[in-house]
Amino acid sequence: MSESVRLDKWLWAARFFKTRSLATDAISLGRVIVNGDRAKPARNVKLGDVLEIDNGADQWEIDVMGLSDVRGPATVARNLYEETDVSVARRVAVAENRRLYREPGTTIKGRPTKRDRRELDKL
Template structure:
């Protein structure tokens, strides 16, 4: 097998939890094949470059393997190679989140009266 649908590949490579989420992301233009928007039924080949935005992370990868069935994470990692630029961007983003946390990230659910006072104090 040398080609497979791009939505199946994104799901098998574990960029999306379900195939329908992969299809929706491709329809919305969040997955680009060789720099161009594409359709979920388009075939992906070894050597293609994909730019994937799964909502929480942006990836730029080169396709190194083809699969249309979802396997283990170890197998999924062999299907692509992330570009150096993409790795640097993701690490910088993780560092930024580590240094500048959202004030509400520590509060679970609706803030209590005490939490609200702490939020008000830290914002002024």
Template sequence: MTTTKTEPERVRLDKWLWAARFFKTRALSAEAIDKGRVNVNGQAAKASREPRVGDTVEFRQGNDLRTVVVRGLSSVRGPAPVAQQLYEETPESVARRLASAEQRRLAPEPALSQTQGRPTKRDRRTLKDWGNRWSASLDDGDAN
């Protein structure tokens, strides 16, 4: 008799986050959980917690705070279309993520805020000459 493997009944939270393709490795998902960046149903979670269908998982992915509802369980990392069936992102989370992306798009380029780059060879020589100058405060013998 052959058994067909369907959805697992129990799967660890770190493994589910990895299988749903939120984190590139399982170690990264476990690290995020250990640092307290993942909440399940409003409570801090442990890596060994077993998510259930209908649970709300909130976590930070890069700069974005994402909130998803568990729609399926899997301990196997499959293709992206299959992984997207494991969860449903809340409308508030989608709106927050899009607003954050738009804000980053409209923000000025950080490199433009720097007025000077590396000093040129001429600038370095000038700075070196300033370092060799004597200080009047050191030559004053009146300090004693």
């Protein structure tokens, strides 16, 4: 196995993104930071690198523990990285906030009716 792997391939193999093109788009938009610097999709990831990843739904700060450019089972992908304690605590706090405070519009399916609109305005 080589000592480095393309960033977009690694993110796809580690299952942070469903497709390589989604990983490439996120990297290009600056949502993936490698060792404190913005990166390009072709940047090589090495063991020990620190990545900050924002895929839209969650944010992670991870240490690279293994390299792979092949997407395998989730159990294998989980061994490619280790999430930092700070990142775990932050994600737990965000999940708890989501549980306690739900967005007012999440219960409405489709376009709001006049009645739904009035309920939203009350809040």
